[in-house]
Amino acid sequence: MNTLEKQKRRRFWIIIGILLVGIIVFSFISLHLGAISISPKEVIQTLMGQGTDKQELVLFKFRLPGIILALLIGAGLAVSGTIMQGITQNGLADPGILGINSGAGFAIVLFIYFFQGVIPATSALNTYMLPFVALIGAFTAAILIYTIAWKKGVSPIRLVLVGIGVNAAFGALLTILQLRMDPQNYRQVTIWLSGEIWSANWNFVLALLPWMFILIPIAIKKARNLNVFHLGDDVASGLGTYVERERGVLLFIAVALAGASVAAGGAIAFLGLVVPHIVRKLVGPLHHYVIPISALLGAFILMVADMIGSNLLAPTTIPVGIVVSIVSTPYFVYLLMKTN
Amino acid sequence: MKLFTRSSQLTKAFINSIGICLVILSIGVSISYGATTIDLQTVWQAVFQFSDGEQAHQVIWELRIPRALAAVLVGAFLAVSGAVMQGMTRNPLASPSIMGVTDGAAFMLVIMLAFYPAVSNTGSMLASFIGAGIAVTLVFLVGSFSSSGLTPVKLALAGVAIGTLLRSVSSILSLHFQLEKDIGFWLAGGLDSIGWHAVSLLFFVGIIGMVLALSIAKSVTVLSLGDDLSTGLGQNNTFIKVTGIIVVLILTGAAVSVAGSVGFVGLIIPHIARFIIGTDYRWIIPTSAVFGALLLVNADIVARMINAPFETPVGAITSIIGVPFFLYLARGSGGEKK
Numbered sequence: 001m002n003t004l005e006k007q008k009r010r011r012f013w014i015i016i017g018i019l020l021v022g023i024i025v026f027s028f029i030s031l032h033l034g035a036i037s038i039s040p041k042e043v044i045q046t047l048m049g050q051g052t053d054k055q056e057l058v059l060f061k062f063r064l065p066g067i068i069l070a071l072l073i074g075a076g077l078a079v080s081g082t083i084m085q086g087i088t089q090n091g092l093a094d095p096g097i098l099g100i101n102s103g104a105g106f107a108i109v110l111f112i113y114f115f116q117g118v119i120p121a122t123s124a125l126n127t128y129m130l131p132f133v134a135l136i137g138a139f140t141a142a143i144l145i146y147t148i149a150w151k152k153g154v155s156p157i158r159l160v161l162v163g164i165g166v167n168a169a170f171g172a173l174l175t176i177l178q179l180r181m182d183p184q185n186y187r188q189v190t191i192w193l194s195g196e197i198w199s200a201n202w203n204f205v206l207a208l209l210p211w212m213f214i215l216i217p218i219a220i221k222k223a224r225n226l227n228v229f230h231l232g233d234d235v236a237s238g239l240g241t242y243v244e245r246e247r248g249v250l251l252f253i254a255v256a257l258a259g260a261s262v263a264a265g266g267a268i269a270f271l272g273l274v275v276p277h278i279v280r281k282l283v284g285p286l287h288h289y290v291i292p293i294s295a296l297l298g299a300f301i302l303m304v305a306d307m308i309g310s311n312l313l314a315p316t317t318i319p320v321g322i323v324v325s326i327v328s329t330p331y332f333v334y335l336l337m338k339t340n
Numbered sequence: 341m342k343l344f345t346r347s348s349q350l351t352k353a354f355i356n357s358i359g360i361c362l363v364i365l366s367i368g369v370s371i372s373y374g375a376t377t378i379d380l381q382t383v384w385q386a387v388f389q390f391s392d393g394e395q396a397h398q399v400i401w402e403l404r405i406p407r408a409l410a411a412v413l414v415g416a417f418l419a420v421s422g423a424v425m426q427g428m429t430r431n432p433l434a435s436p437s438i439m440g441v442t443d444g445a446a447f448m449l450v451i452m453l454a455f456y457p458a459v460s461n462t463g464s465m466l467a468s469f470i471g472a473g474i475a476v477t478l479v480f481l482v483g484s485f486s487s488s489g490l491t492p493v494k495l496a497l498a499g500v501a502i503g504t505l506l507r508s509v510s511s512i513l514s515l516h517f518q519l520e521k522d523i524g525f526w527l528a529g530g531l532d533s534i535g536w537h538a539v540s541l542l543f544f545v546g547i548i549g550m551v552l553a554l555s556i557a558k559s560v561t562v563l564s565l566g567d568d569l570s571t572g573l574g575q576n577n578t579f580i581k582v583t584g585i586i587v588v589l590i591l592t593g594a595a596v597s598v599a600g601s602v603g604f605v606g607l608i609i610p611h612i613a614r615f616i617i618g619t620d621y622r623w624i625i626p627t628s629a630v631f632g633a634l635l636l637v638n639a640d641i642v643a644r645m646i647n648a649p650f651e652t653p654v655g656a657i658t659s660i661i662g663v664p665f666f667l668y669l670a671r672g673s674g675g676e677k678k
Contacts, residue, residue: 092497097497148667149670158670158671160493160497161496161670162671164496164497165663168604168663168666169663171659172656172659172663173656173660175652175653176646176652176656179647179652313515313516316515317515318512322508322512325504325505325508326512329501329505330505333482333498333501333502336482336494336497336498336501337485337486337487338487339487
């Protein structure tokens, strides 16, 4: 028993190590690629503060914040998906499918629509406001879905179906709202809705950083409770877990993470769904292992997807959400065919 | 018993005639409402005593009548496809919009526009058929190969996934070939700028589709009681299902190619028709056609009114009407495996 536990722990750290190395290596590749090519050696030189002004500008002003944002958003969505799957005991739960992302998106578009003249879209104030706005939208959607799906308890299947419906409703409202916007905002919103890390700048990184660095560690700390949910509500309360309260706290974290991610990255679907499945395959179902690895793997996948999206068809940029969808929907279909 | 059947047949016929009267009335309103409102009397004159010189008559003939007729046909097509799908699969959530059909049609249309930019009207309609076919086939394949068969929730999720996949590929293509605007226009297009050409194509397709649908209606009724029962009564299930799929493909393909994404008509209407008229698909199919037409003509009127002088995509209106209904179904029978 003890050796098995030890083995698992070793495996866990090995995977963490591999992912960290992968993230660092691909960050360098991503820094090097682009319209203005900067060789890996120059990348290192510039990072050490010995590059030319132009190189410094490209790296520090454009590429680096983009990469960091991708990492943060990926981690946030993956952890959010993991928690939701843990709480609902439903392998198909994900902030995108449950309609929480579209709720957050709707709130943001509403915000832009009403304040487009008042607060300039690129100002710092706007940047720091957006996560909160998204949060309100995400919670509205979550409460809405939970209430509608409630019928002497919430069955996972009903939750998913209601999510699909709520998604469609927000989508329709968005279309109506979008058509009332001026062309520039319209375009921006359209691109953003397909999942684009827009206006990658340091303000956004700073706006997002606290959310991730507070919420993800709490999620890891609470992970053991998620394991208990796996045994069912009765056992969980028998073991002394305050089922409803813990579920509430975890749900809060998951929704908040999804909301903050959407504020920066738009509607990136399926990432939060697929990552936990891959991770569970790697390290088993225990959440204090699954959550940290999900965070890293989500970060890694989104960063690579962003790199592919911005370089594959250059100068055309493919929104990162589309890259993620193309890669992950086949896997989702496979999961769908397997589950009962 | 016989008397009862006859009287209930009469009631059903009566309900349908009222529906048809309402459709005609709505067409009248749809034609008269617009940037310049034309009174119903002028509409009447334009139809029966057309004079070349009158501008109002020109507007009515060239713009408003085709539009209203297209709304009638598209609404009817979507509703009938939904009815056939629900009857065949015994799945209350089966409907064209949930199964990624629109995304499939858009997908083929993007490919067409990317590689043969000079595609004709008929060509783009053909592309939509094929695209719709690809999506339906994929969704059904996913369903049939899953471990527990085609449950409502699986169908819905497979539709979402296949739809997302096809949409993603088409947005990459349209970004690369700079077709976003054309496609966006088409997707949100709704029913404006529909000419007689499109309407006559719809008519043609509609006749074939409706004849096929009505010819299998009786068998679909039996099929809706279960595959085994249907086989036991000597029906050729494969033949019926293949015919049904052809009906769905040509009707939704035509509707989508003309009107873009119009969601939820095919989901709601068959349920309402079943509620009013019973379980006999010989009645459900025509009633669905009538009610579907009624819904879409009126949704189109609302779409023009809500943000005048700008148009709101009619699909957004039908979604807003349809979502609460979908949620109701999801809470009820749709949530559990049937």
